Amino acid sequence: MRRLILILGDQLDANSPALTHADPHQDRVWMAEVTEESTHVWSHPQRIALFLAAMRHFRHHLTEQGWTVDYSELDAPENTGSLSFELTRTLEKHRPQHVVLVEPGDHRVRQSLLETCHHLGVPIEFLPDSHFLCSIEDFRRHASERKSLRMEFFYREMRQRHHVLMEDDRPAGGNWNYDSENRKSFGKEGPQNLPSPIHFEPDERTQEVLELVKRRFPNHPGSLDSFAWPVTRRAALARLRNFIEKALPHFGDHQDAMWTGEPYLYHSLISTALNLKLLHPREVIDAAEQAWREGKAPLAATEGFIRQILGWREYVRGIYWLHMPEYLEQNALGADQPLPDFYWTGHTSMHCLSQVIRQTLDTGYAHHIQRLMITGLYALLLGVRPKAVHEWYLAIFVDAVEWVELPNTLGMSQFADGGIMASKPYCASGKYIQRMSNYCRHCPYDPAQKTGPRACPFTTLYWDFLLRHESSFDANPRMKMQLRNLSRLSPDEKAAIHHQAELLRQHPAAQKPQHLSDPD
Ligand code: FAD
Ligand code: SF4
Incomplete structure (x- = not known):
């Protein structure tokens, strides 16, 4: 075999650079469900189910596209439960010339894959992640040019660089930020006519995963009963459209408000789809900007929403890679109490x-x-x-x-x-x-x-x-x-x-x- 292409659970992008540069006739795809990823922290069952269901749907998509997928299911008898051991098994079996994957999002996972390949003497290549609008190198450059980092300045740069909500070289409407208009509470009456977010009935494949998670992780905290997250690109796009039509126009005003018994309010519920790479941030930003340009959403709401994705999301990713692994140990305020x-x-x-x-x-x-x-x-x-x-x-x-x-x-x-x-x-x-x-x-x-x-x-x-x-x-x-x-x-x-x-x-x-x- 020429190349083994690793697809991790949060890399479910049909246009992944790892796939577009590969050949289904000579290369194989590798995916693994491992217990370790659900137990290194005491994961909510819906979090476990989301990953597994989305991965199984993605495997189905890849096989339909003609890929050979080496897939370890969680309950397969030979599954060792660890990403590194599962990869070792495959490398020993197929002896690929090298391993390719998109940069993992998680430092721990990157280290583990790197060490496994080094140990077995198989070259590993990490491709830049095309699902972000600021590369890790560009963020490093941005950071090296200033004494302290602030999201607002990074965000302005991103707006200019990607020409988002811009009128020539000026921010649309004359201001970069409409935050002051986006902090209303619901007053005494509470929210009126809230849109209901679109939910997705689990199909047969997802049902199987829900049963599996129930069986394997019975003592994990949280309930599986309401599971209705999008686990395919098609469902993720439906959720995005639903948000843009029904909730975006009100997103800004009540972005910071909370109400008893109302978990979703005017929020988009797309973080899972973005993080699994079922949606690309650019298409989300474009959909919001288009709604504003067509007069379907006010500028303050649109800018507030876009700032979360083009600003905060890209910014936190930059901070993570700039400061890991030391970041994990930070405790500037010397806090020492246990979590209640x-x-x-x-x-x-x-x-x-x-x-x-x-x-x-x-x-x-x-x-x-x-x-x-x-x-x-x-x-x-x-x-x-x-x-x-x-x-x-x-x-x-x-x-x-x-x-x-x-x-x-x-x-x-x-x-x-x-x-x-x-x-x-x-x-x-x-x-x-x-x-x-x-x-x-x-x-x-x-x-x-x-x-x-x-x-x-x-x-x-x-x-x-x-x-x-x-x-x-x-x-x-x-x-x-x-x-x-x-x-x-x-x-x-x-x-x-x-x-x-x-x-x-x-x-x-x-x-x-x-x-x-x-x-x-
Ligand atoms: P919306 O309110 O509709 O916002 C739209 C999108 O903007 C989100 O989907 C998300 O992709 C992005 N976004 C908004 N705020 C942030 C932010 N601060 N950082 C990065 N992206 C942002 N988000 C995660 O995706 N995963 C996490 O594990 C996570 N942990 C968090 C922990 C803490 C303590 C806090 C304060 C925030 C955390 N966030 C996390 C950010 C944010 O709370 C969620 O992205 C958001 O609530 C997801 O819901 P939504 O899709 O309805 O978002
Ligand atoms: Fe309000 Fe929370 Fe304090 Fe109760 S505990 S009074 S809900 S802030």
Whole structure:
């Protein structure tokens, strides 16, 4: 055999450069389902099922195209359960002249494949990933030209380079960013006439996978019952079209809002399809821009959506490859608390956390602000070890792959990289959650109270967080206002906050100071 073409579970691109440069008559494709990828973190069953179902559909597509596919199924008796051992078996059997694949998205996987091929003396070639609009080299160049990185400047460069939402050399509408228009809450009435996202009934192939996952991973956290993610390109395109028509026009206004019992709101639910490479980011951006040009979506909504993909998505990938593998160990704030058990069950009296965690266990999904300002914020304020937070995010979200999850968790949400990703920590009290959602209306706590039996744990921990890190944030101009408010607290108030925060840390299960009476 001439070449063995490796297709990893998140590389399901029919136009992959690894395939377009190969010959079905001389080369073979290799794909493997391995237990290791579902157990190195305690993965949500929907996350496992998504990968396996999409891989099996892709195998079907490749075979129809005339490719010979060496495919290890998870429950095949000879499957060793490890990517490296499965590759070893195939290399020993077929002795290819060399191995080719697109750059993996995950540093751990890249190392493992590299070592396996070196060990067996088979040359391995990594091809650039054409599914991103900024190459790793271009991002390195961008980073080397500045003292500190900021997404906004990177994004402007990307808009110009790819001519997205541009009118000649100026941003469409005159502004680069319409963020200030995209922060509305739903007010008292709540969301009206929400579009229902298109769901995909599992076909026979997906059903088989669902049965397999149920059988093999019965104790993993989360439910499979609502599984309806797109696992083929055709379904992914249908989801994209559905979003552009029904939700994009409202995406901007309520991008940051949250509402009890409404997990999806106006979000696109395309991260899984993008991350598996069923959709190309350029086609998503073009579809959104076209909707705006045809007058079907306002500019603020379109720009807000495009910024997530052309800006944040490309930016976090650049940060990941610029700083791995050291990034994984960052802990700039010295956080050392364990992750509270309720993150795996949703059993807590804090309504916002209980809502978001239960929703995530049911669906494998939470939108960005739920991830950043509910589960992420609480872990930040409590002082949870960043690696434990990272492992939870990597496990529990259906769209989780390390290159995108890690910088979002460690950098943006936990400030563990000391400011590489974000210029200040995303820290806020319960009042932010009250403003952006209706969660507090159903909660026994009061977001306005810092101490006492009804104090909102977010609020107590917010002030405690500022107290604990006051000296390290002192020089950060973006923290000035928050620290000024802190300086207005009396020594007695500070002592009471510190005391109540300590009790919260000692009793993470209930997250209710045990000595305090029940809220009325
Ligand atoms: P929409 O809200 O409709 O946004 C459109 C698209 O923009 C998304 O599909 C996604 O591809 C992209 N996008 C939006 N925000 C980001 C961002 N901050 N970084 C990168 N891309 C972004 N996204 C993942 O794909 N996988 C993850 O494992 C992941 N982990 C996260 C962990 C934390 C702590 C946080 C704060 C964010 C994380 N995100 C992750 C980013 C973001 O929350 C999800 O991409 C988004 O919620 C997916 O839902 P959606 O497709 O409905 O997105
Ligand atoms: Fe969450 Fe505090 Fe609001 Fe309760 S009061 S929902 S704990 S922010």
